Amino acid sequence: MIDQKLVERAFKNLENAYAPYSNYRVGACVETFNGDYYDGANIENASYGLSNCAERNAVFAAYSNGVRKDDIKALAIVCEGKTIAAPCGACRQVLVELLNKDTPIYLANRTSQTETTIEELLPMSFTQEDL
Template sequence: MDKIIDKAFEAQNNAYAPYSKYKVGACVETYDGRFYIGANIENASYGLTCCAERNAIFAAYSDGCRKENIKSIAIVTSGDVPASPCGACRQVLSELIPKKAEIILSNGKEVLVTDIESLLPMSFGADDIK
């Protein structure tokens, strides 16, 4: 678990957060040992900001990975407590990672491990629109 957390903290260095000053890093790990990183990228038009975990998962998908390839995702920040994904990220993760994939949250002092079903129970998904 240390490797994915370390890579997420490395990604945090790439964050562009001139407004909030709240830098987040994320890393997706696949079952075949690949890692995909992402950092939060802010925009003066706040709605156009993209979170680290979405950037990491989109990087994995852009490289051909799919839900069944994803083992875990780490999301890190240097805040007082480990950061939890925002609602938009929870919705994206609920569709793009396996239900039991580990979601690892860390602030460098504390590590919490959860999954998307715990973070977003009764999520709305593809089955709801069939």
């Protein structure tokens, strides 16, 4: 079941997006098993390649505070687009390393929601196990 409290918190984080170039705001939030939340929003830059996605910012914030994959209960990623916001390829590569394969990932826009996992989003992934 999709955690509506986590999704709503991600929508609140969306308000903090810095997206003057795309005007495509994204919010994200990591929830840990001990009840902590780590917030993220997309942050763009005039040098577009330096922009960073909301879900990476949220997961990096969690890791920066000592959280590790086994501590993470779920991740929510939300947008205001016509379709739900699936993570970009770069984020999928980050998430496959920093989340457990079966950690719930909630994707939502204002009208629809779905639940997935990084294993479903990035099958046959390249990970540290391949090195």
